[in-house]
Amino acid sequence: MIKKSFIGLVKPRIDYTVLTDLDPALIDVSKPSQVKLLLESPLEKVNGELKKGDLLKTGQLVSMAKDVFATSPVTGTVSGISGWAGDFGRSYTAITLDVAKDEEFDEQFSGTAKEISLESAIRYLSAVPGSPPLKNFKHPDVDIHTIIVNAMDEDISVTTNQYVVQSRLKALKSGIAAVGKFTGINSIVLVAPERLAAVASAAGIEVKVVGSQYPSAQPKMIIKNLFGQVVPAGKKPENLGYCFMSAEAVASIGNAISTGKIPTDKILTLIKKDGSTTLVSVKIGTPVAEVFKACDIEVNEKDRVVFGGPLTGSAIYSEDHPILPDTNAILVQDKDNIPLVSNYPCVNCGECIRICPARIQVNMLVRLLEAGHYEEAATSYDLHSCIECGLCSFVCVARIPIFQYIRLAKYELDRIKLAEAEYV
């Protein structure tokens, strides 16, 4: 992995991996025997629409809680419904499906596909590969005027969305048209690295070129550098009227509309133990263990498996974890290669200050966060300006889990806010 250079005087530069292979190999893992659907709702809150033994067709809508939609990626019978614990106290409902031999497509979507309304797009297309945040267009507090289709992936070493732009340009183009049609938004811009931008622009898509230095493809950095606006601290791009969608999500929508079938295969970048990467196409809901089997990766006790990239992903605790619509990358680390954090205090070396793209006083911030003074951290030391790139922890000499402190602080503050709102 990336190490500090001998000449420590120059600011470290970390680049996104830019896909240069014009035809990279794609390993296909689309025949699982069992899949798991995760619904973003705790088990206590789901209704009894589905029961053990029920049959689901491919593409059939599963709607077991208010505003939570998923579509079945396979044809199969429900063999279990259970709770599932996620990061930061989130809880899900997991529906396990035993895959049937013969695939049968649900017809409900295909009938409406050509003239789809925003409401049914939210119902049927929110869980397509790439996980488009379609609910934003219905949100009462936000008024989206521009959709930014991100072809650069959110983390280094990941090339999922770049691959999609390269190999599914037609679907991407029809997806952009479809999204424009059902949302009524005309300003849709693709943000891509230089070579892909040229390719997409030749195909008639409106493009802006994004730099290859991490974290220039983070949403807030894109808005600052390419659209000349700064998202105020604590606000989201949506508050300024920008909605981000991954290129894969738009291509999936394009595919769904033109074929009448909801796509079920997720593209992801697998980062192996030696740092090499492979692109994999895998059925949504497949246990991650199946991906490892297909790619000859041996995962042993005390290894680390991460959903997402090396700087911003989140580690998972079980090889049964299903591939989700937004799993763009899987990182596998050998137990001998895991850099651990320490309980050292900040030595005030200033590396984090030099690298922080949001110009936060990280050295002061981390002192407050360590002591649990989250509110002061937010008011005096710009906690909410953080764009969550993870670079401060990457360069920290004392190996303090700064990034985790920041995420924890934001989470705790949100919880306080929520509790206060409920009390009032």
Added chain:
Amino acid sequence: MYSQKKLIVSHAPFIHDGSRVNTRNYHILLAALPALLMGLFQYGIPAVGVAALSVSSAILWELAINILRKSEKTIGDGNAAVIGLIFAMLLPATVPWWFVITGTFFAVVVGQQIFGGIGSSPFNPVVLGALILFVGWKDYFDFNVALVNYDFGFDAIYPLTALKSFGPSGIQGFTPGDLLMAKQTGGIGSTFGLGLIVGGIYLIIRGIIRWEISLSFLAGIFITALIFNIVAPDQYAGPMFHLLSGYTLIGAFFLAPEDSSSPVNFIPMLIFGFVGGFMTILIRNIGAYVDGVLFAILLINLLAPIFEKIRPKALGKVD
């Protein structure tokens, strides 16, 4: 349903650039070696004794605090060793053993550990320890008295004392070349200008000390001394003499840029260093003491949090 294999679950990021506190400190030790070895060569066995005792006692003081606090043993990180070594480099070669041990006590325990250990000291521990001794036992820090029994083959008067007593005419014997090549008396590791500069440049290139502080400190000394010199050349020495004598170079490369007591933003670092250099010359030229580096650094350490208020506006900050 769940497989029995246990995975390590931790938080992002999952990679690290490999830097560590102890490698950082070991590099500081390495960078200090040229100047120290020259001092050991020049002052012989007494200097070896002082340096060895200083490093070992500093480490033992930290260990004692670790044991008292029942905390993790942190002496392996090289922090106490750095304090001990740089402290020894400031001392005359002939100080008694109890002087060294008392000094490292003030540096390690009072200067750093009672504030919470590494990273928490508001003052540079070495400077604080040395100044407490200097104020308490002034005579042991008088280089002319301490080194009276040596025969160096060059003018053995401490250059800054010569300047204070006789004015610029008293220092005509010291050429910049002599000062660079350790042909002056002083602390064990603070006379070999060339060695200190090489060590300092090494630390700057490796990114271990912040070049802004070192360079602005030297610039502060140079510019202030130059102004004094231009105004009254018969009273005040030229800037080159001030740059190469006393604790200037060890201060610029090993004392002022100490991590926890110095600012980290660009403009504050420049002000911090410049004020340090400026105060040094003020004390040397019109103050009571012969050398002002230690007092100046203590003062800028005190002001560092105020300088640090000048900071860039964070992304998306709402006023």
